[in-house]
Amino acid sequence: MSAAPPSDAELLAAHRAGDADAFGQLAERHSRELWAIALRTLGDPDDAADAVQEALVSAYRRASTFRGDAAVRTWLRRIVVNACIDRIRHERVRRTVPWPERDLPSRRPDPAVELVTRLAVGEALAMVPVEQRVAVVLVDVQGYPVAEAAAILEIPVGTVKSRCARGRARLAVLLGHLREESR
Structure with a gap:
């Protein structure tokens, strides 16, 4: 019988404790959702990819500042939203592209x-x-x-x-x- 996958909080704790693979697992788990938020906010796939990358690097580096007031997933989404807002304010990203089709x-x-x-x-x-x-x-x-x-x-x-x-x-x-x- 296999063990349940670690929770987001457990992965973040493992990352903080020095586990080299834990943050990668956490990022992979939420990458599609973070990408969707960034793409819908910025409208450009390249800018969205940059924002998600910046957000994940920021989360990786600042993992020790996570206080646990919200879920890890919420914390990651907030960092992505902030990265998008920063890109909009600082670079005045205004380009648009067609959105991926939905069902x-x-x-x-x-x-x-x-x-x-x-x-x-x-x-x-x-x-x-x-x-x-x-x-x-x-x-x-x-x-x-x-x-x-x-x-x-x-x-x-x-x-x-x-x-x-x-x-x-x-x-x-x-x-x-x-x-x-x-x-």
């Missing part, structure tokens, strides 16, 4: 219309203030519960709700032309 209904719309829509949404997200964009990406795009997004962002639940509401309102204005075109 879509079997009756697919015209691929050209779908591409235009994805590009428009990416461009509109880039125009939303970063605090609102991150909240909308976490809650509406990634599907995190508001309370979990609040924990990741280390802000009150009400602040996440208001940032999402403001971001959605701004997106509605920026993307209103798509609604008009579909009529």
Whole structure:
């Protein structure tokens, strides 16, 4: 009978104790989720890869500062969000690319219309203030519960709700032309 895989907290503790493989296992376990957050926030695969790499290096180096106030997974997501915010603020990343396709209904719309829509949404997200964009990406795009997004962002639940509401309102204005075109 095989033993259960180590928990995130156990892997982080092992890393802190000098286990050379523990952090790699932890990073591998969460890499897809961290990548998705970064890609949705930044809109560019290269920038997302850089942000995730910067975040993981930061987490690796600062593992000793982890206080255990939140889950290790939440801590890693917060570091990725911070890396994305830093890239947006310091480099003014505004490029957009089509988002990877998600599971879509079997009756697919015209691929050209779908591409235009994805590009428009990416461009509109880039125009939303970063605090609102991150909240909308976490809650509406990634599907995190508001309370979990609040924990990741280390802000009150009400602040996440208001940032999402403001971001959605701004997106509605920026993307209103798509609604008009579909009529």
